Amino acid sequence: MSPVLQLSNVVKAYGEHRALDGVDLSLPDDSYISLLGPSGAGKTTLLRVIAGFETPESGTIRFGGRVINTVPPHERGIGFVFQNFALFPHLSVEENIGFGLTNRKIDPVTDPAKVKARVREIIELVGLTGLESRAVTQISGGQKQRVALARTLVTEPNMVLLDEPLGALDANLRSRMRSELKIIRERCGVTFLHVTGSETEALAMGETVLVLDNKQIAQQGDADSIYNRPNSPAVARFLNCYNLFSGRVEGQAFATSSGALAFAGAAQPAASAAYAIRFDRIAIRPAGMPAGEGEVKIEGDFIASEYTGSAINSFFSLDDGKVFEVESHLSHSEPETYEPHGRYSLVWKREDALVYV
CATH class of the missing domain: 3.40.50.300 (P-loop containing nucleotide triphosphate hydrolases)
Incomplete structure (x- = not known):
């Protein structure tokens, strides 16, 4: 055209x-x-x-x-x-x-x-x-x-x-x-x-x-x-559907204040370094549960949930004070309830992460 x-x-x-x-x-x-x-x-x-x-x-x-x-x-x-x-x-x-x-x-x-x-x-x-x-x-x-x-x-x-x-x-x-x-x-x-x-x-x-x-x-x-596939941290941030971490690449992990986050595939060149994971690519599991093969895990304390009709957005406080968001679609399951201030594992697949350097 x-x-x-x-x-x-x-x-x-x-x-x-x-x-x-x-x-x-x-x-x-x-x-x-x-x-x-x-x-x-x-x-x-x-x-x-x-x-x-x-x-x-x-x-x-x-x-x-x-x-x-x-x-x-x-x-x-x-x-x-x-x-x-x-x-x-x-x-x-x-x-x-x-x-x-x-x-x-x-x-x-x-x-x-x-x-x-x-x-x-x-x-x-x-x-x-x-x-x-x-x-x-x-x-x-x-x-x-x-x-x-x-x-x-x-x-x-x-x-x-x-x-x-x-x-x-x-x-x-x-x-x-x-x-x-x-x-x-x-x-x-x-x-x-x-x-x-x-x-x-x-x-x-x-x-x-x-x-x-x-x-x-x-x-x-x-x-x-x-x-x-947003091509920069700025685009990912503006889409308002990605958690972003600042830090630096160390081998096949991205070092952040929340810990070393593994990723798969090549990092994308960008004006600033960042690690991004989309809200709806994250699973919420009981605290202490180990990550499976090819998975990344961090832990956080539950803050609150927000009901949007087709999904629930849940907010967690990580150990460094960062607020982390998870989107759970309701098309195939009943909404979960979480204990106020309860501790949870937040898990995603390495290949779902986007890394910018």
């Missing part, structure tokens, strides 16, 4: 502060892309640079095969859906959606019949039929999200940028809108670049996931690769 967007060594600075520091990426056409990163990583700045609202200090932006560094936003063929929706409160749903068609600088649509027909198509596409004349102040958050998306799609962009599009919605609505956004994108056949600070949202939605860290793309890949 040929790339629709390519960035090469893009730098964006505000005075002495670099918001983007040599960003490289290549995005496929007709795809859903998630851009994940912590607050302050530069996610919104990156979107604004792609859209043309900000000009990079250096680097190249190619869209559809042409360099667009100096192309004005309205000539790029890229739509932008703002985090706060940016709807016109004095206009109806239909008028908000049609605004971009009638007021764009290039080829505005002046025939009211054509505007109405095009708006009707988009309203049906995003599931707003029956709300055409409703004021946007009288519709729900999810409906406002659809109006904002429809207002962008009606202009037929070749790519849509979505800045934290589900951030203002409640948890149930966010879950429903995830699937709806993917369905709408497939019907349109254009690339969506969806910015989020939620690792769950990014992994669930993105056919390709980008992780932005330290003002650069730290990793790009499918959700399975990102989740199971």
Whole structure:
């Protein structure tokens, strides 16, 4: 699949502060892309640079095969859906959606019949039929999200940028809108670049996931690769599903303040050394039980459990004071109960550990 967007060594600075520091990426056409990163990583700045609202200090932006560094936003063929929706409160749903068609600088649509027909198509596409004349102040958050998306799609962009599009919605609505956004994108056949600070949202939605860290793309890949094989301690930490230990490699073990932790396979090169084990790869056993062949064991005192619906996350205090987390899925077993402040063995397979040096 040929790339629709390519960035090469893009730098964006505000005075002495670099918001983007040599960003490289290549995005496929007709795809859903998630851009994940912590607050302050530069996610919104990156979107604004792609859209043309900000000009990079250096680097190249190619869209559809042409360099667009100096192309004005309205000539790029890229739509932008703002985090706060940016709807016109004095206009109806239909008028908000049609605004971009009638007021764009290039080829505005002046025939009211054509505007109405095009708006009707988009309203049906995003599931707003029956709300055409409703004021946007009288519709729900999810409906406002659809109006904002429809207002962008009606202009037929070749790519849509979505800045934290589900951030203002409640948890149930966010879950429903995830699937709806993917369905709408497939019907349109254009690339969506969806910015989020939620690792769950990014992994669930993105056919390709980008992780932005330290003002650069730290990793790009499918959700399975990102989740199971984060390429750095920073990416593993941000996924919020790995216990991380600092220390150093000594032979086939990683020396930490919690003891020597064995691992199998080669260590990955990274900016900092770390040992990582995923929350759901760990078994909880009685204290004193020896580790089996090929297993790693540490001990800790039970602190508390947190029920999440499909799983229980249990927290333990290790001897060096570190909090260690274990995720136990409930699909095939009843939840275990643990003695408050009780001592337990925490066990995993060597090959499940990831080591960075």
